[in-house]
Amino acid sequence: MTTIEIPDGSPFGPNNLPYGVFSTPGTAPRVGVRVGDFVVDLAAALGDDVFARPSLNAFMAQGHARWVEVRERIVELVSGDVPDAAVHAVGDVTLHLPVEVGDYVDFYASEHHATNLGKLFRPGSPPLMPNWKHLPVGYHGRAGTVIPSGIDIVRPCGQRKAPDQDTPTFGESRRLDIEAELGFIVGTGSELGTPVSTDEFAERVFGVVVLNDWSARDIQAWEYVPLGPFLGKSFATSVSPWVVPLLALEAARVPTPTQNPEPLPYLKETSPWGLDIELEVELNGQVVSRPPYREMYWSPAQMLAHLTVNGASTRTGDLFASGTISGPERDQRGAFIEITWGGREPLSVGGEERTFLQDGDEVVLRATAPGVGGGRISFGEVRTRILPAKGREK
Known part of the structure; x- marks a missing residue:
């Protein structure tokens, strides 16, 4: 023994x-x-x-x-x-990989992140779309490319079109990015046609992982109108190997930020599921950001309620992600497109000016939360290296 x-x-x-x-x-x-x-x-x-x-x-x-x-x-x-x-x-x-992933849905629940990307992608227009503060915006991702920490990412290829170009070109992404997120794993599913209420969240969701929703920003910018993310996101999503049980996060529960306007009844929570979880983004051994999950506008209970309100069913192993976690300060942003403001404000990493990811870069995401009885608990890490593209320019 x-x-x-x-x-x-x-x-x-x-x-x-x-x-x-x-x-x-x-x-x-x-x-x-x-x-x-x-x-x-x-x-x-x-x-x-x-x-x-x-x-x-x-x-x-x-x-x-x-x-x-x-x-x-x-x-x-x-x-x-x-x-x-x-x-x-x-x-x-x-x-x-700790679970067999059924379906994968990615949300867009940070007001700071959504505002920053709105300013970058739609300059001169209101940064938030009219629906953003009425519902948790999300899209269906690709479950088959959810992978565990330690599997390298091959730089994706696809169509891109710079603002000064008349037509698109094909080639490797030149604006490869991360998105520091949390992922929530459904433990017990729900029937087709039966919505899940916010009060059922703790009965349905088993645990939480750290998640990196890799993003090819140049491919994304060209393709995302009118139906949203596709090839710019679907090539890989990395998750931590350890699943922290929701039962371990009681001490991390906090209110969500004030939601104004007041959500519709199906999105209201009798006991909010905001979470005081601190993330850390490391590039090539240097910490460049510490995104705070407590700043997220929509809670995971609201995300699950919205995901199923139309009658969509869920299954054991379904994964839904928070979307990029960002705070109000530059060093709290969870994606390089925000940290470097679209590449116009480079970071200094290892004595070099850096914007988007280069081949050979290693990215590590970590997260911790308050533990019941004091101290902090860890979610482990998602560690990944970038490999050169396999496709050729065409």
């Missing part, structure tokens, strides 16, 4: 216990939980085959009461002795 030593102040203590899917050399992926600097194999530790699977989906589908029960069992387990065969050092395991 092993007693897991958890360092004082560890962001992966018993007040966190994020879930992930891992493997060791010669073994199949299965579900584990992070405790300090170790991963506990839950199939081996709890004797339950639902955790001997290559995703969290089967466990999540068992519902909220089961999530509470298992969390209580894990807390009890890690406070005592754990079977030796169930304990693995984090450095000895390979982490995988």
Whole structure:
């Protein structure tokens, strides 16, 4: 038996216990939980085959009461002795995509981000569209290109048209960007034709990941009118390997910013689900931004309510993202298009002036939140390197 030593102040203590899917050399992926600097194999530790699977989906589908029960069992387990065969050092395991993603929806819930992009994309016009403060704006993304941290991103190719060009050209994106976001994972789905209320959010959503919604801004700018993002977004979305349970975020709950005008009844919350989560954006080893999730105008409960209000169903493993997280200050913006104001105000990174991403760049996103009982809990990180494009100019 092993007693897991958890360092004082560890962001992966018993007040966190994020879930992930891992493997060791010669073994199949299965579900584990992070405790300090170790991963506990839950199939081996709890004797339950639902955790001997290559995703969290089967466990999540068992519902909220089961999530509470298992969390209580894990807390009890890690406070005592754990079977030796169930304990693995984090450095000895390979982490995988934690869920089998059903559908993927990306929202646009930061007023600061939406205002900045409105000014950049539509100069001379009101920065927010007339509907923005009445509903959480979103679009359907591509679930098949959601990938875990550690998988490199190949620079995408597509059509682009600069303002001074008469016709578009084809080639690699020259304005490759990040979007620092959080992703929310649906644990128990809903039936077709039955909306999910804001009060059901905690019963339906299992947990939260850090998410990087990669964006090719030049491809996006040319294609997005009239139907919104397509090839400028669909090539990749990266997520952290650890899923922080919603049950671990009670101490992070805060009110959302004042919503004016007052939302329609289906978007009202009896107990708001704003979250005091701090993100960090690092480029090539240098922190360039710290976006604050507490500034988000629309809450994830409102996003889920809006996603389903027309009767759209949800499934276990569905992923919906917050949209870029930005605050009011330059060093709180969650995308390089905002930080560098469309490339006109470069950053200094490693002694060089930088705007959009270059081949070989490494981007790391991290997030932390207040933990129940004090201290902070970690969501881990999304770490990705940019590779050269595979397509040719045509």
